[in-house]
Amino acid sequence: MNLREVIIITVVAVSVFMINLDVSITNIAMPTFNSYFKVGTGDTAKIVLAYLLSLSGFLLIFGKLSDEYGSKNIFIPGILIFKIASIFCAVSQTLYFLAVSRFFQGIGGAMIAATYGAIVVQYLPAKISGKAFGLITAAGGAGFALGAPIGGYIIEKASWHWIFIVNVPICLITFLTAVYIFRSSSAVICPAHAAGENEPAAVSCAPRSLTFDYPGALYCFIFLAAFVYAVNQGKIDGWLSPYILLSYLVFIIFLPLFIWREKTASEPILDFSVLFDRNLIGCFIATIAVIMTLDGLSFFFPLFFETAKKMTPAETGRLLMVFPLLSLFLSPFAGHLSDKKGPALIARISLFLITVSTVLFCLFNQTVSFFIVNLALVIFGAGLALFFPSVTALVMSHAPAGREGLATALYSSVTNIGSILGISVFEWLFAVSNPAGHSTYILSAADVSKGFNSVAVLSTFLCAAGFIAVITSRENKL
Numbered sequence: 193m194n195l196r197e198v199i200i201i202t203v204v205a206v207s208v209f210m211i212n213l214d215v216s217i218t219n220i221a222m223p224t225f226n227s228y229f230k231v232g233t234g235d236t237a238k239i240v241l242a243y244l245l246s247l248s249g250f251l252l253i254f255g256k257l258s259d260e261y262g263s264k265n266i267f268i269p270g271i272l273i274f275k276i277a278s279i280f281c282a283v284s285q286t287l288y289f290l291a292v293s294r295f296f297q298g299i300g301g302a303m304i305a306a307t308y309g310a311i312v313v314q315y316l317p318a319k320i321s322g323k324a325f326g327l328i329t330a331a332g333g334a335g336f337a338l339g340a341p342i343g344g345y346i347i348e349k350a351s352w353h354w355i356f357i358v359n360v361p362i363c364l365i366t367f368l369t370a371v372y373i374f375r376s377s378s379a380v381i382c383p384a385h386a387a388g389e390n391e392p393a394a395v396s397c398a399p400r401s402l403t404f405d406y407p408g409a410l411y412c413f414i415f416l417a418a419f420v421y422a423v424n425q426g427k428i429d430g431w432l433s434p435y436i437l438l439s440y441l442v443f444i445i446f447l448p449l450f451i452w453r454e455k456t457a458s459e460p461i462l463d464f465s466v467l468f469d470r471n472l473i474g475c476f477i478a479t480i481a482v483i484m485t486l487d488g489l490s491f492f493f494p495l496f497f498e499t500a501k502k503m504t505p506a507e508t509g510r511l512l513m514v515f516p517l518l519s520l521f522l523s524p525f526a527g528h529l530s531d532k533k534g535p536a537l538i539a540r541i542s543l544f545l546i547t548v549s550t551v552l553f554c555l556f557n558q559t560v561s562f563f564i565v566n567l568a569l570v571i572f573g574a575g576l577a578l579f580f581p582s583v584t585a586l587v588m589s590h591a592p593a594g595r596e597g598l599a600t601a602l603y604s605s606v607t608n609i610g611s612i613l614g615i616s617v618f619e620w621l622f623a624v625s626n627p628a629g630h631s632t633y634i635l636s637a638a639d640v641s642k643g644f645n646s647v648a649v650l651s652t653f654l655c656a657a658g659f660i661a662v663i664t665s666r667e668n669k670l
Contacts, residue, residue, distance in 0.1 A: 193320060193323075196373065197316055197317070197320065197324075199369065199373050200311070200315055200316060200373055201312075201316070201324050201327055201328065202369075203366055203369050203370045203373065204267075204308050204311055204312065204324075204328055205327055205328045205330075205331035205332075206331065206362065206366050207267070207270075207271055207304045207308065207366055208304065208305075208308055208328050208331055208332040208335065209331040209332060209334060209335040210274065210304075210335065210359060210362060210363065210366075211247070211274070211300075211301035211304055211305060211335070212332045212333075212335030212336045212339075213335035213336075213338065213339050213342070214243065214278075214297065214301070214339075214359070215243070215244075215247075215335075215336065215339065216335070216336050216337075216338075216339025216340060216343075217339035217340070217342060217343040217355050218239055218240055218243070218294075218339075218343070218355070219240070219339070219340065219343075220339070220340045220343040220344045220347070221343055221347055221352045221355060222236050222237075222239075222240075224347055224352045225239060225287070225290075225352065228352065229286070229287040231287060234428050234429070235287060236287070237424075237425070237428055238287070238288075238291045239287070239290055239291055239294055240294075240424075241291075241420075241421065241424050241425060242291040242292070242294040242295040242298065243294040243295070243297060243298040243301070244298065244420050244424060244608075244612075245295065245298065245417045245420055245421065246295045246296070246297075246298030246299045246301075246302060247298040247299075247301045247302050247305065247608065248302075248416050248417070248419075248420045248605065248608045248609075248612075249302075249412070249413040249414075249416045249417045249420070250298075250299055250302035250303075250306075250413065251302050251305060251306050251416075251601040251604050251605045251608070252306075252412050252416075252461050252462055252598070252601050252602070252605060253302075253306075253409045253412060253413065253461060254266050254270075254302050254303050254306035254307065254597070254601060255306040255307075255597040255598040255599075255600060255601025255602065256404075256405075256409075256461045256462075256597065256598060256601075257404075257597070258306055258307045258310055258596075258597025258598075258600070258601070259310075259594055259595055259596065259597040259598055260404075263307040263310035263311050263314055263596065263597055264307075264311065264315075264370075264374045266303050266306065266307050266597070267303065267304060267307040267308070267311055267370070268367065268370045268371060268374065269303060270299075270300045270301070270302070270303025270304040270307070271300065271304065271363055271366055271367040271370060272300070272363075272367050273296065273297075273299055273300035273303065274297055274300030274301060274303075274304070274359070274363055275300075275359065275360055275363035275364060275367060276296075276300075277293050277294070277296040277297035277299075277300055278297060278356045278357070278359035278360055278363065279356075279357075279360060280293035280296070281293040281294060281297060281356040282353045282354070282356040282357045282360075283353070305600075305601075305604040306597060306600055306601040306604060307597055307600060308328065308600060309325075309584065309587070309588045309591070309596065309599060309600030309603065310591075310596035310597045310599075310600050312324045312325060312328070312588065313588050313591060313596045314596060315374075319531060320531060321531070321585055321588065321589075322526075322527040322528065322529070322530030322531035322535060322581060322582070322585045323524065323527040323528050323530075323531055324527065325527050325530070325580075325581040325584040325585045325588075326523045326524040326525070326526050326527020326528065326530070326581035327523070327524050327527065328581075328584075329523045329526075329527070329580040329581045329584065330519075330520050330521075330523035330524055332580075333516060333519050333520050333523065333576075333580070334520055336516075337513075337516040337517075337520065342355075342358075343355050346358065403458055403459045404459065405453070405454075405457045405459050405460055405461050407453055407457075408450060408453045408454055408457055408460060408461040408462075409461055411446050411449045411450035411453055412450050412461055412462070414442060414446045415442070415443050415446035415447040415449075415450055416605075418439045418440075418442040418443040418446065419439075419443050419609075419612075420608075420612060421435075421439050422436050422439035422440055422443065423612045423613065423616050424612065424616075425439075426616070427616060427619065450462075462598070463592075463595060463598060465592075466591075466592060466595055466598055466599060466602065467602065469590055470664060470665075471586075471590050471664070471665040471666055472587060472590050472599070472602070472665075473661070473664075474661040474662050474663070474664040474665035475539070475583050475586055475587045475603075475661075475662065475665050476602070476603070476606045477657065477658060477661035477662075478539070478543055478579075478583060478658035478659070478661050478662040478665075479583060479603070479606050479607060479610060479658075480606055480609060480610040480613070480658075481610075481654040481655050481657055481658030481661075482543070482546060482576070482579055482610070482655065482658055483607055483610030483611050483614060484610050484611075484613055484614035484617065484618070484651075484654055485546070485550060485614070485651040485654055485655055486576065486614070487610070487611050487614030487615050487618075488614040488615055488617065488618030488647060488650075488651065489550075489553065489618070489647065489648070489651055490512075491614075491615050491618060491619070492618065492622060492643070492644055492647055493508070493512055494508050494512070495640055495644075496556060496640055496641070496644045497511065497512075499635065499636075499637055499640040500556075500557070500558050500637045500640045500641045500644070501558070501560075502637075511565070511566075511569070512569075514566065514569040514570060514573055515569045515570070515572045515573030515576060516573070517573070518570065518573030518574055518576075518577055519573050519576040519577040519580075520577075521577075522573075522574060522577030522578070523577045523580065523581055524581075525577075526538060526542075526577050526578040526579075526580075526581045526582060527581040527582075527585070529578070529582075530581055530582045530585045530586075531585075534667050535581075535582040535583070535585040535586040535589065535667050536582075536586055536662075536665055536666050536667045538578050538581075538582035539578075539579065539582040539583050539586055539662050539665070540659070540662055540663060541578060542575045542576070542577075542578035542579035542582060542583075543575070543579065543655060543658050543659035543662050544575075544659060545571050545572075545574055545575030545578065546571075546572060546575035546576065546579065546655050546658075547652065547655040547656050547658075547659050548571055548575075549568050549569075549571040549572035549575060550572075550648060550651040550652040550654075550655050551652055552564060552567060552568035552571065553568055553572075553644075553648035553651065553652075554645060554648045554649055554652060555568075556568075556641070556644055556645070556648065557641045557645070558637050558638070558641055583662070584603065585667075586665055586667055587599055587602075587603045588600070589667045590667075617650075618647045618650070618651075621643075621646050621647055621650055622643040622644070622646065622647055623643075625642055625643045625645075625646040625647075626639050626642065626643050
């Protein structure tokens with residue numbers, strides 16, 4: 193890789209790191225927010241919810257705009273908006289001002305998440321795309337993993353305001369670097385596939401006329417926001433509470449409206465030929481299965497180890513660093529393998545390893561040996577490290593010319609859906625697996641083992657289905 197390629201990968205990787213960091217860093221600050229604003233957990237949950245609503249609701253919209261105006265022209269302003277919103281978050285004096293600032297921060301995050309794949313495809317040689325996605329995946333995983341420890345340290349040594357202030361210099365440097373590295377390209381970029389070369393496709397094109405689908409964009413945001421609100425807020429307000437029932441109704445109304453609009457609009461937000469590509473469907477199913485398993489099991493690992501295995505929180509924390517560290521260090525190597533052997537093969541191997549690890553998780557009980565525990569976590573981490581770079585490269589290999597932004601936005605949307613569903617579905621299954629009326633705080637070790645076994649069995653079925661789905665996917669030979 194030459195210097196220009198390294199800088200592009202670094203800019204994208206740091207940007208993805210920041211948006212993932214800000215998903216997890218606020219979680220550790222929730223008790224601090226409760227005390228500072230003198231409100232309950234239900235109120236401070238709006239800080240997380242506002243970010244998720246805009247991050248999820250705007251992905252497809254910015255994916256469309258990326259394809260029309262050029263990926264860099266959405267990606268670079270996204271960094272700037274994220275930075276400005278972080279400043280407003282840091283100076284917030286009321287909970288609602290902070291929630292609104294987080295909403296705009298999520299818009300900037302959506303602009304980045306909807307375009308990073310298109311940036312890689314359009315500005316880097318195809319022969320290093322797997323390596324690029326491996327490095328970006330490692331950065332994104334580091335953002336999720338480091339959110340809690342970084343946030344906890346900052347809050348302890350300074351104040352919660354600084355968890356947002358730290359974004360500002362990083363975003364400023366990233367923004368200026370992005371402006372500099374992309375400065376030689378014109379406002380509208382021809383896709384790399386259309387350029388027909390393996391060299392960076394910073395090729396000027398004549399601007400296309402655009403009739404933007406405003407009704408489709410509105411319907412898209414409303415049905416996605418209703419879905420995110422219902423799934424996230426339902427466990428706080430109650431699944432049959434009035435606002436949650438209203439969210440169900442809004443989702444049921446606006447999803448068909450969006451589909452109808454996209455099938456009749458001259459310039460639809462969503463090109464269904466991309467959504468229903470057989471190879472992409474396999475990748476999307478596999479991604480939902482893996483993300484649900486990762487987020488769902490990660491939620492219950494601490495409960496299992498501390499209750500069933502009688503480990504201290506510190507011991508549990510050290511043990512659970514095994515698979516994110518493996519994923520972090522092996523992801524770049526996984527990207528290199530995708531370039532050499534093809535992403536489809538690496539994706540299948542990764543799903544096989546993840547499925548094997550979930551089978552081992554089914555053996556977890558009060559008497560399971562720590563050899564089995566560590567073996568399962570190592571295989572899980574290795575599988576995750578191979579999965580994300582290879583599947584991202586596989587998805588982008590099937591992005592039609594001129595639709596790289598849409599492909600990136602769809603993949604990011606699928607990832608968000610899997611994350612949102614993971615904890616909610618696994619929480620529900622864990623609850624119904626235990627005696628009625630028991631809370632997780634008073635469950636016995638046997639009860640926790642029983643509940644964990646249920647969610648591990650579900651994760652095995654999910655990942656087995658993902659493995660079968662990804663077998664149907666082949667990379668697109670360019």
